[in-house]
Amino acid sequence: MAPPTPIQSREEVLRGKKCLTMVDNKKGKCTLTSITQFQCRFENSYEGEYICLPFKRLFEECSGIRIEVTDRFTNNDK
Amino acid sequence: MSSAAASLKPFTSAFSYTIRAICFLHITHSYIYEFTETRGESMLPTLAAENDYVHAIKKYKDGKGCQIGDCIVAAKPTDPSHRVCKRITGMPGDYILIDPSLNAIREGTDLDEPFESYIQVPDGHVWVTGDNLSHSLDSRTYNSIPMGLIKGKIVAANDFNKPFWNGSLTNILGFRWIKNIYVEESNDN
Numbered sequence: 217m218a219p220p221t222p223i224q225s226r227e228e229v230l231r232g233k234k235c236l237t238m239v240d241n242k243k244g245k246c247t248l249t250s251i252t253q254f255q256c257r258f259e260n261s262y263e264g265e266y267i268c269l270p271f272k273r274l275f276e277e278c279s280g281i282r283i284e285v286t287d288r289f290t291n292n293d294k
Numbered sequence: 295m296s297s298a299a300a301s302l303k304p305f306t307s308a309f310s311y312t313i314r315a316i317c318f319l320h321i322t323h324s325y326i327y328e329f330t331e332t333r334g335e336s337m338l339p340t341l342a343a344e345n346d347y348v349h350a351i352k353k354y355k356d357g358k359g360c361q362i363g364d365c366i367v368a369a370k371p372t373d374p375s376h377r378v379c380k381r382i383t384g385m386p387g388d389y390i391l392i393d394p395s396l397n398a399i400r401e402g403t404d405l406d407e408p409f410e411s412y413i414q415v416p417d418g419h420v421w422v423t424g425d426n427l428s429h430s431l432d433s434r435t436y437n438s439i440p441m442g443l444i445k446g447k448i449v450a451a452n453d454f455n456k457p458f459w460n461g462s463l464t465n466i467l468g469f470r471w472i473k474n475i476y477v478e479e480s481n482d483n
Contacts, residue, residue, distance in 0.1 A: 217371055218419050218437040224412045229389045248479040251363055251383055255395060255428040256338045268339045271395055271427055273383065274479070275362075282362070283389040287409050290394075 229283060246278040248285075325352050328367070328446055332379050336424030336431065340365065340472065341379060345454040348379060348472070350446035357420060357441030362388070363476025365448040368422065371436045379448060380432055381475070384421025389414050393434045395427040413438075420444070448472045 224232075256268040276285045328350040335343045350367045354360050362385050370376040384390035389412050396408035415421050419438035424430025433439065453468025460466070 218439065219416055221413045221416060221437060223392065224389075224414070226410050226412065229412045229414075249476060250479050251381070251476050253381065253383075253395075253423065253425050253427050254339060256335065256426045257428060258335075264343060266335075266338060268426070273391075273394060275388075275476075281387070281389075282385070284384075284391045284394070284412070286391055286394040288406065 246276055249275045249277060251275070325355070327352060330367070330377070332451075335429045336426055337365075337379050337381075338426040338429075340381075340425045341451055342453050342455055346468075347452045347454060348448045349450040349452075350448050352446045354447035355445060357444040360420070360441075360444060360447060361385070361474060361476065363474040365472050366420075366422065367445045367448060368439060369443045369445060371439050371443060374443070377445065378422075378432075379424075380422035380430075381425055382420050383423045384415040384433075384438065386415050386417045386419060388421070390421045393427075418442075 251273045253271050253273065254268040255271050256266045259265045259267055271291055273284060273286045274290055275282050329347060330350065332341050332346050332348055333344050341348065348365075348367065354364075354366070357366075360366060360382060362382050364382050365379060366382060367377055367379055370378045391409060392411045392413055394408050413421075415438050418441055420441055421433045421438045423432045423434065450469065450471050452466075453470075456465075456468030458467055460468070
């Protein structure tokens with residue numbers, strides 16, 4: 217099993233890495249990447265029909281550090 | 295050689311070849327390549343809920359050479375006798391949101407919490423999630439998994455629900471490649 221992993225807030229994560237990533241950010245060296253996963257629901261469970269909606273997860277890579285930056289607007293959540 | 299030994303020779307020879315074939319299959323299955331069935335809706339729509347078979351390459355065992363966005367086969371942390379197929383969505387050292395899809399699942403809620411709760415993936419571990427975030431038991435439940443539990447990387451699959459011949463040699467029995475889906479976003483986004 218994984219060791220105990222503390223949960224951190226977005227503010228803590230960004231504050232901790234700000235100094236390292238800020239320089240790259242200014243130089244435009246950060247890259248925005250994504251993984252698209254899905255949210256599927258069965259329409260007819262007997263026939264196995266389902267509908268999947270894409271769910272994009274965004275990541276920012278700066279100075280070799282990858283931080284997920286998905287927010288409520290990434291997938292048009294209100 | 296006695297006549298009894300001579301009469302037994304075909305049987306001992308067949309037995310010997312059977313043992314060798316079993317050893318060959320075992321070594322191939324453990325260290326080179328595995329073709330195995332997957333079940334469950336956690337990897338929809340990438341893998342079908344049933345009758346889907348995956349091609350796993352064992353050189354990626356223990357997570358060697360695995361990248362974020364790869365599909366992997368791993369022993370289930372809560373029950374190592376079972377295997378799971380998941381997507382790597384966090385490598386060691388990455389800061390990952392625990393469950394950004396939580397809001398969408400709980401329709402009608404307006405919480406910012408899913409976008410506020412991070413974990414840093416520990417060294418030697420990966421964060422894995424099913425492609426179907428709505429029906430997947432994964433790192434969101436059992437935390438990141440040790441890379442030692444990774445048994446191989448899925449590179450292709452055959453959907454046995456599809457007809458044998460589908461008009462092309464490249465998709466016999468629903469064959470398709472399973473690719474890494476970690477991509478760079480274009481600048482116009």
